[in-house]
Amino acid sequence: MRPPYLWNSFIETGAGVHFTTPPPSDVADLKHLASNDPWRILPCVLANLQQGRFEVSKRLVALMREVRDAEVWDACAVLLSYAAPYSVIRELEASSEKLLEPRRSPYTRRYFCEVLACSGGVWGVPYLIRHYRELKDRKVEAEVEFYISQVLETEPGPVARGPRVLWESNGLPPPFEESLPVLLTDEYLKQLEETFQELVSSQKLYEKEALVEGERLNIRNVARRLLKRVQTGERRDRIEDGRMLLEATTGLDCRAFFDDSGRLKNLTAAAIVEEFLERGDADRYQPGARYFFGHRIPD
Template identity: 75%
Template sequence: MGDGLHFSMPPPQDVAAMSHLASNDPWRVLSCALANLQQGRFDVSRRLVGLMHETRDAEVWNSCTLLISYAAPYSVIRELEASSERLLEPRRSPNTRRYFCEVLASSAGVWGVPHLIRHYREMEDRDVKAEVETYLSQVLEAEPGPIWRGPQVQWESNELPPPFEESTQKFMDEEYLALLEKTFQQRVSSQKLYEQEALVEAGRLNIREVAQRLLARVCTSAYPDRIDMGRMVLESATGLDCRAFFDDSGRLQNLTAAATIEEFLERGDADRYLPGVRYFFGHRIPS
């Protein structure tokens, strides 16, 4: 909600020098990667996967996840996904698995949805599962609905007489997983989606539609998580500076955000972007 995918201050003039990618300082590597990605040099994203293998620092992983999600080619994201189980060792932390879910959801590849569902299936921590349910909804639902709400809950009694009777929650996970699979297949078949296309909010990624939905939501403050997502999708694809959407305390500035989006739409800039195709700062991301 702060600087998004822009530098918070003017970086050093040599920030994009490739020599920085070999630095032992992860923040020098990340800054170099961002500068190059903004210029459409997408090969540097592979270095971010290496950085995740080298360190378990949460802030570094947060930054790597953000850049990989929105700027890495799917070939690089496939490599990350292929190494996910190794990166989860030695502790299979549910919080660690969430990073891979975020990448798969934010990068929005049709090919990645089955992997996202698999990660969800293998989770046990209900709090982390709830976060991933939001990711799944952002990919598969036009508006928050049954997927966003998560699996239904039933209460099961131990069938002892009072005062010994106790009830426990039972989450209907199998029914929920069946809903995910069915919804995904419906989206793919109804829209004839290819696995290398991007799927956002139940439809083929379309930057004009992303901007229009975001405009409607900032005018009403509806669905804050969808506002955050829409901002990141729009900003990452186009390079549009959305830093003024929020004040220093993180509050949405509705009028400022709406004016920025309206100006973008009126300029016709959205017409530059092909449906289903990912871009970063106006550069088409290769598969």
């Protein structure tokens, strides 16, 4: 059972990658990693990651092999996305087909898409597109289109809109004739590949760099876009993602972005981001590199 100090941790509109309340004093003791209780393992991993001890992230991949629980996988996905070295995420990706067994649910495959997209690795985009190609559920496809857009587009555009739809006759005579939607998936996949390759070429991106919203990860630009969005309240999905990335990278406490019911507190959120930008703290972070709580993630 999720302990009270993790009550709304790992949730975009909750405590994010902070503890909800102060955890026990021994939360970071590595003995917890050997526990059979995922809710002892997860706070231990979080506490160690916050201190820059990234080797503990390997335990998350093992935990996903051991436990088939949506809430546990949600937490693992968040920590892997924002704090695991790419070597660990590659290990997860190598295990993905086995982890999808015995039932290859599109909802399970979505987790791997989330990690690949939110971690932003240039190396991971082809794998993200491959996972999308394997999806068979339109609702999940739409979710993954959002993930891919989050990587490839500064603002939601053609990638976020998904494949074009053509309406074709079922070939029956009136009054039995109906028009059926046909998704132009192959055309869309080609568009994804071309958009990605253009970004890599034009920005001279390397495999181990992070790609976020159509550019090499730059936390100052992330914060500027986030500030504009919280001021207007537009693009709620991008606000949540921007909050998580800014918070994870810097350790900035963004829990006050939302009230207890998950409503955005525009003025409070704007003040937090403005203060971050005015302090010049973004100068600490090398473009293209990933950090967690100010510690550079090794790759």
